[in-house]
Amino acid sequence: MAAASTPAVANAPITQQSGKVPFDYSKPPTIEGFTPVTRRKDETFKEKLLRKTKENPFVPIGCLATAGALAYGLRAFHQGKTRQSQLLMRGRIFAQGFTVVAIIFGVFATALKPKQ
Template sequence: MATPGPLTPGVPFDPSQPPAIEGFNPTVSSDPEGFREKFLRKTRENPMVPIGCLGTAAALTYGLYCFHRGHSQRSQFMMRTRIAAQGFTVAAILFGLAASALKSRP
């Protein structure tokens, strides 16, 4: 039985270089997107998600404040409001995913 030879005879393996894959052309972005740019782009794509997040945070903060002050009825109401705001946020995320999936279809 013959032993297999090298795959590319005459070309030594260089681990400092990426492998050459036939039919694959890597593209390197010349301008990487920063946090601020990505945040603004995502907010423009689906503005309901940040609104829901802010509503959730506001209801939680005010509910904790009311709990600290001893207003248990208002604190309970704000915790229920927080749950509704979280549900709104999750629905906005799912709606945004569905919309982007439909938009990317050919």
């Protein structure tokens, strides 16, 4: 086997023929055609919940209707009111469907909304 003509140095920086280091690790990389957007300030859970509720108010309404129908239906089932329990469980399914449709509508509305 032939031996390497120049010894490899492990800690030497990789240089191009011009003598410059190809990447400066102290700065983020620059990508042609890409401009980074500024990051929003960190939101608290309450602020994010209020913002999302204002964007699509039907989702929280559907969630509350689903939870209410479930709780009232389980209470009616526990009391032995089978007819009322069945009606409330059907209402829960309707409320869940309403919530799913509201989520899908909100996704499409957000996608079609022009960027600022």
